[in-house]
Amino acid sequence: xxxxxxxxxxxxxxxxxxxxxxxxxxxxxxxxxxxxxxxxxxxxxxxxxxxxxxxxxxxxxxxxxxxxxxxxxxxxxxxxxxxxxxxxxxxxxxxxxxxxxxxxxxxxxxxxxxxxxxxxxxxxxxxxxxxxxxxxxxxxxxxxxxxxxxxxxxxxxxxxxxxxxxxxxxxxxxxxxxxxxxxxxxxxxxxxxxxxxxxxxxxxxxxxxxxxxxxxxxxxxxxxxxxxxxxxxxxxxxxxxxxxxxxxxxxxxxxxxxxxxxxxxxxxxxxxxxxxxxxxxxxxxxxxx
Amino acid sequence: xxxxxxxxxxxxxxxxxxxxxxxxxxxxxxxxxxxxxxxxxxxxxxxxxxxxxxxxxxxxxxxxxxxxxxxxxxxxxxxxxxxxxxxxxxxxxxxxxxxxxxxxxxxxxxxxxxxxxxxxxxxxxxxxxxxxxxxxxxxxxxxxxxxxxxxxxxxxxxxxxxxxxxxxxxxxxxxxxxxxxxxxxxxxxxxxxxxxxxxxxxxxxxxxxxxxxxxxxxxxxxxxxxxxxxxxxxxxxxxxxxxxxxxxxxxxxxxxxxxxxxxxxxxxxxxxxxxxxxxxxxxxxxxxxxxxxxxxxxxxxxxxxxxxxxxxxxxxxxxxxxxxxxxxxxxxxxxxxxxxxxxxxxxxxxxxxxxxxxxxxxxxxxxxxxxxxxxxxxxxxxxxxxxxxxxxxxxxxxxxxxxxxxxxx
Numbered sequence: 001x002x003x004x005x006x007x008x009x010x011x012x013x014x015x016x017x018x019x020x021x022x023x024x025x026x027x028x029x030x031x032x033x034x035x036x037x038x039x040x041x042x043x044x045x046x047x048x049x050x051x052x053x054x055x056x057x058x059x060x061x062x063x064x065x066x067x068x069x070x071x072x073x074x075x076x077x078x079x080x081x082x083x084x085x086x087x088x089x090x091x092x093x094x095x096x097x098x099x100x101x102x103x104x105x106x107x108x109x110x111x112x113x114x115x116x117x118x119x120x121x122x123x124x125x126x127x128x129x130x131x132x133x134x135x136x137x138x139x140x141x142x143x144x145x146x147x148x149x150x151x152x153x154x155x156x157x158x159x160x161x162x163x164x165x166x167x168x169x170x171x172x173x174x175x176x177x178x179x180x181x182x183x184x185x186x187x188x189x190x191x192x193x194x195x196x197x198x199x200x201x202x203x204x205x206x207x208x209x210x211x212x213x214x215x216x217x218x219x220x221x222x223x224x225x226x227x228x229x230x231x232x233x234x235x236x237x238x239x240x241x242x243x244x245x246x247x248x249x250x251x252x253x254x255x256x257x258x259x260x261x262x263x264x265x266x267x268x269x270x271x272x273x274x275x276x277x278x279x280x281x282x283x284x285x286x287x288x289x
Numbered sequence: 290x291x292x293x294x295x296x297x298x299x300x301x302x303x304x305x306x307x308x309x310x311x312x313x314x315x316x317x318x319x320x321x322x323x324x325x326x327x328x329x330x331x332x333x334x335x336x337x338x339x340x341x342x343x344x345x346x347x348x349x350x351x352x353x354x355x356x357x358x359x360x361x362x363x364x365x366x367x368x369x370x371x372x373x374x375x376x377x378x379x380x381x382x383x384x385x386x387x388x389x390x391x392x393x394x395x396x397x398x399x400x401x402x403x404x405x406x407x408x409x410x411x412x413x414x415x416x417x418x419x420x421x422x423x424x425x426x427x428x429x430x431x432x433x434x435x436x437x438x439x440x441x442x443x444x445x446x447x448x449x450x451x452x453x454x455x456x457x458x459x460x461x462x463x464x465x466x467x468x469x470x471x472x473x474x475x476x477x478x479x480x481x482x483x484x485x486x487x488x489x490x491x492x493x494x495x496x497x498x499x500x501x502x503x504x505x506x507x508x509x510x511x512x513x514x515x516x517x518x519x520x521x522x523x524x525x526x527x528x529x530x531x532x533x534x535x536x537x538x539x540x541x542x543x544x545x546x547x548x549x550x551x552x553x554x555x556x557x558x559x560x561x562x563x564x565x566x567x568x569x570x571x572x573x574x575x576x577x578x579x580x581x582x583x584x585x586x587x588x589x590x591x592x593x594x595x596x597x598x599x600x601x602x603x604x605x606x607x608x609x610x611x612x613x614x615x616x617x618x619x620x621x622x623x624x625x626x627x628x629x630x631x632x633x634x635x636x637x638x639x640x641x642x643x644x645x646x647x648x649x650x651x652x653x654x655x656x657x658x659x660x661x662x663x664x665x666x667x668x669x670x671x672x673x674x675x676x677x678x679x680x681x682x683x684x685x686x687x688x689x690x691x692x693x694x695x696x697x698x
Binding site for chain 1: 357360361364365367368381385386388389390391470471472473531532533534535536537540541544545550662663664667671672674675677678
């Protein structure tokens with residue numbers, strides 16, 4: 001038996017598990033997405049009509065827009081904050097480990113519980129955030145954080161960033177620790193200031209950390225569901241309805257199994273395309289290291 | 290040798306007969322429900338024990354399945370022919386499963402025992418598919434101490450009374466009404482009760498006609514007035530529309546009422562037992578455009594038998610057990626709900642007396658969940674949130690969103 005064939009036999013159990021638990025459900029979801037299946041009874045073939053509804057109905061296009069906007073805000077802000085905190089912690093070795101663990105704590109909460117706590121912090125009826133603003137003399141900045149359509153999405157995004165900025169920080173920090181100190185020392189001797197060292201050495205050398213962080217946070221936010229569900233239930237008037245939440249509502253609220261499958265396939269394709277493009281660009285950057 | 294064979298054959302026959310007799314006597318009835326778990330026991334352990342004592346040959350195997358999981362898991366089990374014998378259902382599931390032929394027709398025998406408003410709700414295309422367990426009411430929680438402090442005798446029952454009560458409460462420095470609108474539920478139930486009761490009274494087929502597109506909410510005078518009434522109440526400073534959008538009925542809203550910081554808010558009977566004993570409150574009907582208020586009655590949970598069950602006689606015994614006043618009463622007491630049967634005692638707490646009186650006086654109307662499509666409620670609630678954000682919207686424009694959603698398949 002050739003070595004390749006032997007390896008194939010070893011991989012077979014894993015391939016079988018992958019086929020049963022990943023490929024089969026995916027194929028089934030694709031099949032359902034072309035039907036009007038409602039959970040029981042006949043799954044009537046409806047062709048492309050579910051997909052047509054998603055891409056022609058203003059309400060569903062709005063959902064796509066909200067999802068992409070939410071992902072953009074979270075990915076940009078979470079990674080910028082993570083980078084800044086990691087840079088700060090890198091220069092403070094005494095508190096580095098403690099701070100890193102502390103920053104990871106919010107990501108260990110169940111998202112539902114985190115959302116529940118923030119619902120009270122955001123409350124317009126004596127909620128923590130408004131009370132703090134009042135106490136520090138910024139009463140004019142008080143808002144109905146989850147009830148104003150112009151800021152509700154940012155309020156939900158802030159909770160997601162609060163939860164997962166620790167992940168980004170930990171990955172960037174590991175990247176900082178991998179940069180050879182000789183590079184910085186040489187730059188310093190050549191007269192480069194701190195900002196120049198950061199932009200010309202740290203940022204390029206952190207390319208692999210950027211790839212991991214941006215890819216993971218993009219996948220996580222495009223699937224966002226729990227936080228909008230608990231904090232706003234997609235409101236006010238659809239301003240925070242993400243694709244994940246729309247799938248939940250269409251399935252559990254309206255029993256549209258076929259349509260929800262189509263939405264899930266759209267979500268999968270959007271995620272694949274975005275992550276593929278991102279990865280291609282980010283990997284190209286890594287090659288210049 | 291021959292005698293030996295004969296003996297063995299006889300012994301085998303006796304054993305087989307005894308086995309099948311024992312099997313016939315001992316039936317395991319698989320029941321699924323989203324109540325009866327540790328979070329909401331709903332008197333299930335006690336009732337199951339009592340049922341098994343009264344029916345020694347039947348063992349109940351209760352599967353707790355959450356409501357959301359019931360939609361997916363139970364649907365799949367029914368589809369594959371491995372569903373439980375008896376399932377807890379609601380009106381949405383009746384449409385879903387009954388329409389697909391998965392539920393057993395219970396026959397018309399049950400109908401005479403039910404109150405008139407329940408009869409159409411348990412049927413689909415003329416067949417009785419479920420036996421209701423409870424009627425839940427949607428009404429108004431009113432803090433009696435705060436009302437008295439402001440000189441308001443009782444919870445207001447119509448728009449005029451409401452505006453007068455708000456003036457008194459505001460003058461006394463008390464927040465009159467919280468209309469939680471984060472998901473639009475609060476203003477939606479106000480608008481529905483005000484618009485639906487007179488519309489159904491004038492045309493009993495109003496809901497069916499709206500589904501068929503023969504009646505429109507946007508041109509119905511009662512619903513237009515109902516949206517107008519929400520604006521009037523906001524102008525009378527009964528509530529703050531924009532602030533309402535930041536509050537939900539189930540956590541923030543309930544916390545405010547539980548803390549005694551607001552005089553009134555819309556709620557359901559399911560929240561009656563969440564109010565601490567220190568709060569002197571009543572559960573009243575919602576305000577009507579004029580008259581004496583309207584409660585929204587909603588069929589809560591019900592039992593249905595799987596059309597493919599092999600234990601139909603035992604399943605029917607389980608359902609019959611739940612029709613007995615004393616048995617059902619234990620469940621209703623735990624759930625603070627009303628009975629769907631004509632010959633029934635009131636099991637709800639005293640705080641719900643005003644609502645119970647309204648039911649007796651015929652001042653309740655059917656909350657059309659499960660009749661109108663689910664998308665209708667989502668859209669109606671969203672439109673109410675949008676109204677709270679922009680009270681300048683014209684009522685027909687708001688209600689046109691309801692029209693479009695009502696006719697969805």
